[in-house]
Amino acid sequence: MPPAETATAEAEAVVTPVGVPAPAGTPTTDVVGLGRLRALGFITPALLLIGVFLIFPAVWTLYIGATDFRLTGTQAAEPNIVGLANYERALGDRSFYNSLWLTLLFVLGSAVIGQNGLGFALAWTLRDTAEWVRRTVEALVLLAWILPSSVVAFLWIAMLERDGGTVNALVGQVPGTAWLIEYPMLGIIIFNIWRGTAFSLMLYGAALSSVPPSHLETARLAGASGAQTLRDVVFPYIRGHALTNTLLITLWTFNDFTPYLITAGGPNHESEIIAVYIYNTAIVGGDMGYSGAISLIVLLINLLLALVYLRAIRTAARLRRAT
């Protein structure tokens, strides 16, 4: 019998939930005998695709940020290199700062606090429920994430309608508040929490299941309250995961475009988060140079955020190894 198949049979038979995870952060040794060359070979397809279809257009876009290129008009035929002019314009542009501020609110409210909080709360509460309850809630939460953006946008427009929307109908005021006009940021924050909690729920579900049950049992026997258990037993285990999760959803939410389908950045730029701002500048305003520059600024901000998170993750990992 060929050796590979024996190994496979062994692997499939022996795989159980109890494994030995490789500790994060330690240098990996080339146990599989991949070797430099072959590893490069494995990476090549992805690298090729990324190189041509991601890096190239992205760098080009950032280059356009240094020109006054427009999609129509004379600057379309003969764009000039204007160096840092677009950036100067951005730094002095109140609508740009408005957009950044709104994006910050959006990310903090819907991702860092909202999705994280709700995802964790649901994961924690669902641990001890009946299987069918857990499955149903999971199914619904995931469904909200699976449905295509244009569909969910319409669903929420219908929810928040002034005349006859579901929220107003439940509150009993028809016609009631025009939510998307009077509280647009609140509207899109709640929408994004609804939309994206699935990822956090799944992550925390898996993370919580990795907390050794014995520790939880000990805490319960010692009479620790729920809050204390959370703080002393659970958090140390999931801190790394929580940070990774928060990093990913921060980056995703920062660049999220879907709220455009609900409020189009309005009314009067009140919900013009940065992805919508870029869209309005590029497509409605036709100013490709400016939107390219804004894209670079956004990239740098994302980089900054990522670095902050990475440092926190590394600290958390170090703390964990020390305990």
Added chain:
Amino acid sequence: MHRSIGARARMLAALAGVLVVAAATTGCLGGESDTDSGRNADAKEFTLTIAANAIAGGKNAAGAEWVEKWVIPQFVADQKGKGRTVTVKFQPSGAGDEEYKSKVALDLRAGTGADIYSIDGIWVGEFADAGYIKPLSDLAGADKVDGWDGWSQIPQPAQNNMSYQGKRYGVPSGTDGRVVYFNKKLFAQAGLPADWQPKSWDEILAAGQAVKTKLPGVTPIQLNAGTAMGEATSMQGALPLLVGAGAQIWSDGKWQGNTQAIRDVLGFYEKIYKGGLGDPVIQQDAKGRDKSFQAFAAGKIAILFEGDYFWRSVVEPNKGIAKMADRNDAVGYALIPAMKPGAGIRGQDFVSMSGGGGNVLNPGTKYPQQAWELLQFMNSKEATVALLNGAARITHRQDVNSEVLAGDPMLSMVSQKVLPLTAYRPGFAVYPQVSQALQQATLDVVTGKSAADAAAAYQRAVEGLVGGADKVASG
């Protein structure tokens, strides 16, 4: 030395990227197209494609069906009679205007795509500046283009809508006019006449006041405002008022800034929205225009400024999107008055604005002569009548108008009375942005700023857009 795979790959990719970027962007885009207008003129077999922002079963479905069911079969048959085998394809799209515009710009830029494009009249300027479209006479030959007999049937202002710097870039495809609609039944309840024809802005305000007093729960006036409604705010709201105050948005080399006319317009907005005669919330709604239509159809708005599109597609009894079964009895229409009699442009007592688009040729087309032939075919008298498909609608051809509009008094009125009074938007590349600044000014007023402040802010915005205060009229 030891460089990791990741770092090396990264460097290579970045280097490659920069090199290609430098090469590509300088030698940028789209091949040099053959500029000979007579190329492939003798081809016996060819394919042409028409593109429009219309799609069967969706946006502008009537237009899409016309192309697919009439133009294409008829043209193919017509060409067959001349011994040519032709395939004509239709490239529909149903996207929003701005998205369609971007797509068309990209296609034209690369010199690819359809041979004939349907575009909005206000895009002509910027497309021409960008080199995306060329004068018709350059593409198909001056004698062939100027010699078309259809031009005599198309009024000059309409032709100007598809022209730039004195040259024709496309053939207009329809036009329209704006009027002020009112609900006759609500008027009766408020004690206003069924044949109401206001002669000044004050009369409009007075009628609105009467509605407000006698019919609480009904919004007296719907005058489009704000940026959510986009160009609809300018076309149905600000611009008709502006020409009624005696000024065009651009004239004699200058754009309107903080002038008396603009202040008058914004002052009118102020009187309506601060006087409780209008609904400010709906102006800021992303779907505000649709909601205003539904509200009018439900008898919740008394006076509404809109184009003839409203009559034939919104409140139309059978197929309208906010149909009113009693439209012919309940909906009245009147000319939009100037601020005071004689205060409008050209000294007119009544004013209006018109828009519309047209079809242009793609300079990258392989068959310019044949494409021009198709374009003429699409704008012949029979084709235009076929486009209407029995519906009454204002076309760009006067011979067709006089025939088909006889049965519809409203559209006849527009064709005969409104079109002679109307004005068009300037075909400059920067117009859409100036229009946005104007929409923003109306939004400022609706949300509480004073007309004077809004006008000042508008002036600043326009100065920034058009490159200097010397290009902006103020006072």
Added chain:
Amino acid sequence: MSRLTTVDTPAVAPGREAALAVVRRILFYVLVGLGTVFFALPMLWLLSAPLDDTPTYAVRLPDALTLDNFAEISRNRYAVSSLVNSTVLAVGTMVLVVVAAALAAYALSRARVPGRDALLYLLLLLSSVVTGTAAMVPVYLLIYSLKLIDTHVGVVLVLTGGLLPAAIFLLKDFIDTIPRSYEESARVFGASPLQILRHIVVPVARPGLATIGVWTLVQVWGSFLTPFILLSNPDKQPAAVLVRTFYTEGGSPDLGLITAFSLLYSVPVVLMYLLAWSRYGFRFHGGIKS
């Protein structure tokens, strides 16, 4: 600081303890109940509006139940083909992404590649640029110069490029948690890395691969701008583009058509998610953790 008490000397009176427990239970049910309602509520409109003769934004029992909206969809020439196109694009991208990401993630996880974290984060950041609108012109011109305008291949390649970084990122994280012991033993038996990948890692990583596959599919299914820019022929347009065309002549959304089509448009993706979920479970993390 946790109080150290033993089990047989409760610090709180039993009655109060029980009451607290009941309160906790109630709160717990309330939370779960609220959560369920919160997530389910917006979806109700999708069930009521398509069957309504005169749909509005309100969720209500239709005055007149009708299947007309669906009938009109079936009359729409592009409806069925758009769903087929969506499937083609989604499956194509999914296959490409999963294969390329699996290979790359495995290599990055197992081989010694210092600097790979930085590389991955950089790619992740760049992917947000390329999926934004500012990259529209470069993407178009790139595809044009490759003569792939108006082809599904062009769209698949662009979407793949944009989705790969995140896919590799997530998958690498997942593969990191798979113990190397099995691969080591396989290596001892002389298996080549590709064989190891195929026969040992992939079966174990299936939940992760399925999750990435579903994630990719969902992203592509809802993608509007890239297909819109790169495709001209309406017969090639996916459903995400078509659903934006259900407006009436002046630009008002035709709610009946939109909701009916949205329902149809959502069904394949929901079915597929149910399929993947029931077979593999949905796991972004913790492949074999306890």
